[in-house]
Amino acid sequence: MSAMSGKEAPWQAYAALLIGLVILGFSPVLVRAAGAPGVVVGIYRVGIGALVLTIPFLQQLRAGVRIPRHLFWASALAGVLFGLDVAAWTSGIVISGATIPTLLANTAPLWVGLGAWLLFKEQLTLRFWLGLGLALLGAALVLGLRLGGSIPLDQGALLGVLAGVFYGGYFLATQRARAELPLIPFFWVSAVFSTLTMLVIMLVLGHSLTGYNPPTYLNFLVQGVVIQAGGWLLISYAQGHVPASLVAPTLLGQPVITALLAGPLLGEVLRRNHLLGGAAVLAGVLLVHTSRRSRKEKVIPAT
Numbered sequence: 109m110s111a112m113s114g115k116e117a118p119w120q121a122y123a124a125l126l127i128g129l130v131i132l133g134f135s136p137v138l139v140r141a142a143g144a145p146g147v148v149v150g151i152y153r154v155g156i157g158a159l160v161l162t163i164p165f166l167q168q169l170r171a172g173v174r175i176p177r178h179l180f181w182a183s184a185l186a187g188v189l190f191g192l193d194v195a196a197w198t199s200g201i202v203i204s205g206a207t208i209p210t211l212l213a214n215t216a217p218l219w220v221g222l223g224a225w226l227l228f229k230e231q232l233t234l235r236f237w238l239g240l241g242l243a244l245l246g247a248a249l250v251l252g253l254r255l256g257g258s259i260p261l262d263q264g265a266l267l268g269v270l271a272g273v274f275y276g277g278y279f280l281a282t283q284r285a286r287a288e289l290p291l292i293p294f295f296w297v298s299a300v301f302s303t304l305t306m307l308v309i310m311l312v313l314g315h316s317l318t319g320y321n322p323p324t325y326l327n328f329l330v331q332g333v334v335i336q337a338g339g340w341l342l343i344s345y346a347q348g349h350v351p352a353s354l355v356a357p358t359l360l361g362q363p364v365i366t367a368l369l370a371g372p373l374l375g376e377v378l379r380r381n382h383l384l385g386g387a388a389v390l391a392g393v394l395l396v397h398t399s400r401r402s403r404k405e406k407v408i409p410a411t
Contacts, residue, residue, distance in 0.1 A: 125346035129388060131339030133365025135331065136206035137373050139198050142327045144228060145315045147197030148327065151306045152317075156332020157340070158299035165296040175293055182285035183294050187301025188276040194302065195309050197271035204264020206370040210385050212268030213365040217396050219245055219276025225279070232399070239395025249381045266293025297338075363390070 175183070193213070200209030218240050225229040285294050310317070344381045363386065370376040 128342030152196035157336025162335035183297040186281035187298035191302035191305030193274035200267030209268030213271040214384035215272040233401035243392025249385030
């Protein structure tokens with residue numbers, strides 16, 4: 109996306125960012141309310157989103173955009189990782205509620221930083237390591253770890269952590285592919301492979317794509333059209349005009365919005381360790397972002 113031209117009002121990009129953020133905040137609530145296995149919800153959400161973007165994708169191909177083989181497979185790898193992320197995240201929400209898995213899935217920047225350090229030999233600052241430590245401490249509080257005592261790990265929260273790891277891998281793969289490939293072709297190819305990945309997981313788990321009631325199918329449609337295509341496109345638009353150093357911390361507000369919605373809509377109650385741990389995770393991830401904001405990276409919206 110090109111930088112904002114002088115004729116375009118900056119408030120439009122900020123409005124798109126905020127509206128997109130609010131839309132993404134509803135996503136975990138819809139997953140929880142769908143009444144279907146998490147991986148099935150993910151298949152419909154990503155698959156319908158890809159279907160909605162098929163016409164823009166074909167228009168770009170007709171306009172002359174081509175996808176070289178190495179970029180196609182880089183996009184496919186990103187799609188597989190995103191599919192694993194969505195499958196773990198949505199399953200965690202079905203098990204443990206909307207708030208905690210969403211919070212822990214947003215630790216992806218920590219795993220991106222560690223991946224960049226290990227794979228790309230990126231130099232990380234003291235602020236990064238402080239942020240990492242703070243976020244991991246917060247995650248431990250959320251998971252209910254007790255020093256010197258029992259370890260009552262919550263399966264949904266653990267799936268949230270796993271989703272964050274997969275999403276971090278998606279971010280790294282995307283960084284490589286998006287350096288040369290336009291946004292719509294990349295996302296369409298990755299979405300198709302995400303859907304295929306989740307279909308395989310669904311078959312292994314023995315779930316079905318059919319047999320749900322009409323409100324559940326309506327839920328799937330809303331997620332695909334509004335959340336995946338609508339919210340994602342709004343944030344992608346904002347990314348072309350708002351600095352990544354501002355977009356990334358703003359997206360950390362998604363778990364907060366989800367927590368505020370999950371209370372009245374789903375009746376979820378957060379305990380003290382969730383509140384303290386969640387605040388520590390958000391603060392730690394924010395430190396990580398600010399330690400790496402000088403790098404010219406694309407920011408990929410949360411799941």
